[in-house]
Amino acid sequence: MQAQGADEALRARYRYWVEAMRPKKPLARNLAWAFGVGGAISEVGQWVQWFFQRQGMSPDQAGTPTAIVLVGLGALATGLGWYDRLTKVAGMGASLPITGFANAMVAPAMEFRSEGLVLGVGAKLFTVAGPVLGWGMAAAFVVGLARLVLGVRI
Amino acid sequence: MTVGVKRVGAATFRLDGVYVAASGTAVGDKEWQGPLGQYFDLHWTPPPDSKSFEQEERDLLRRSQDVALAKAGLDWEAVDVVLGGDLLDQLVTTSFAGREHGRPLLGLFAACATFTAGLATGSLLVAGAGAQTVVVSAVSHHFAAERQFRYPVELGNQRYPTASWTATAAGSTILDHKPHPLRVEAVTIGRVVDWGQKDPNDYGSAMAPAAVDTILRHLQATGQTPAAFDAIFTGDLGEFGRRLALRLLNEQTGEDWSQRLDDCGRILYDRKRQDVHNGASGAGCSAAVFGGYLSARLDAGAWHRLLLVATGALLSPTSSQQGESIPGIAHAVAVVAEGG
Structure with a gap:
């Protein structure tokens, strides 16, 4: 009768039940939403870039102001409490574009305001984006080094 | 009434003369609109001057305790011991509430099992005649818990089908030795x-x-x-x-x-x-x-x-x-x- 003294066989059976009975993520629905929303955000980004190109910028030059506009939109949507609702249905479709990066920066900034500007916002600003930035820079360094050593030209 | 306690197994105790005098509950919007909404005492909304989710959680706890005391017809001076806990680090909600009510306080942590840990402890205290009136409380606040255990509130993420939603809710139950239903x-x-x-x-x-x-x-x-x-x-x-x-x-x-x-x-x-x-x-x-x-x-x-x-x-x-x-x-x- 005692669960604690349960033999290893029961625990193994339990682990099997946990895996077998665990409710599954709605994968098809999640993928469809991620595709739709991620695509829509990219489409908006493309329009913004075309807008800057019509102002006489080259596609390369238009990249920077486009990123600034999208980050601004993502930050605004976060501040208004919309972006977390979007990500809830779209998952990576909303997290991966640069607007998701804005969300990852602004959310902790809002969150830790109550602990003050220095030890709150200042210290916690990168709690979410930090791992991506840290390892992203490390990866960029490795790739850059490999390119230098192998003499690959783009 | 005679009170008494008898040990009937390893950490199982049969009690005499321990009664639930009253319970007070306060819940947030989502909980109030749930299927059990009609059973709760108080539809709690954050006070307009609160500066943090942690402050809100303290208010939520205090409101549930006040309702319980009012229903039992008691004031704080009649309370011998307060037992309870919450989910925040160092039990700040329970302890900070204690500096206001000023009654002897035993903070307990057993995560979401805190309420029955308190009820069990409180019942044993009453049965042992060590205390007459005990308030047992447990509280949680969705956003205060989110920011401590998971992510910033406004950060978008997808929840797992097995994940549960931390309730914004507080319950306080008063135990004493006088007969109640x-x-x-x-x-x-x-x-x-x-x-x-x-x-x-x-x-x-x-x-x-x-x-x-x-x-x-x-x-x-x-x-x-x-x-x-x-x-x-x-x-x-x-x-x-x-x-x-x-x-x-x-x-x-x-x-x-x-x-x-x-x-x-x-x-x-x-x-x-x-x-x-x-x-x-x-x-x-x-x-x-x-x-x-x-x-x-x-x-x-x-x-x-x-x-x-x-x-x-x-x-x-x-x-x-x-x-x-x-x-x-x-x-x-x-x-x-x-x-x-």
Whole structure:
């Protein structure tokens, strides 16, 4: 009768039940939403870039102001409490574009305001984006080094 | 009235003369709009001048305590001991509330099992005649818990189907030795059970073995059969955890418990309409569900005997990141409706 003294066989059976009975993520629905929303955000980004190109910028030059506009939109949507609702249905479709990066920066900034500007916002600003930035820079360094050593030209 | 306590098994105690004088509950918007909304005392909204979720949680706790005292016709001076806990680091909510009410305070932590840990301790204190009037509280606040255990509130992320929604809820129950309709019959202190589950998005599977362990120990020690209870409520295994607990109970006793066993976290919300996946969790969940719905069922005579088995996942964000499995615990309190 005692669960604690349960033999290893029961625990193994339990682990099997946990895996077998665990409710599954709605994968098809999640993928469809991620595709739709991620695509829509990219489409908006493309329009913004075309807008800057019509102002006489080259596609390369238009990249920077486009990123600034999208980050601004993502930050605004976060501040208004919309972006977390979007990500809830779209998952990576909303997290991966640069607007998701804005969300990852602004959310902790809002969150830790109550602990003050220095030890709150200042210290916690990168709690979410930090791992991506840290390892992203490390990866960029490795790739850059490999390119230098192998003499690959783009 | 004579009070008394008799040890009938390892950490199972049969009690005499311990009564529930009153319970007070305060819940947030989402909980108020859930299927149990009508059973709660107070539809709590954040005070306009609150500066943080942590401050709001303290207000929520105090409101539930005030309601309980008002219903029992007591003021703070009549309270001998306050027991309770919350989910925030260093139990700040419970302790900070203590600097206002100024009564002797014992802060308890057993995660979402805190409420029955408090009820069991408080009942033992009353039965041992060490105290006359004890207030037992547990509180949780969705956003205060989110920011401590998971992510910043406004950060977008997708929740897992096994994840539960921390309830914004507080429940306070007053125990004393004077006869009231509800009596605490027996309590069992749970032990830590860890069967190696590691997923921090799935507490239900980590806690189900602990709930089953405590339920079976309680029945064994008191010599009761499952049929002695009209309802056995765990808290907060949720939908998935309840199914696992039923499976384990069936495996170990050969009986079907599905008509008898339900879960506080599973019934607090409308899981489909309110988009909460596995159900509710949080220290305040079982406290509010007991003080609101379960007490009402006992009072109305729908049930005669209830076993409340709140369950806690005893992990921290750090222990999870370090790859440790999730220890579970469950404390049981049997409540009977006298003459019901």
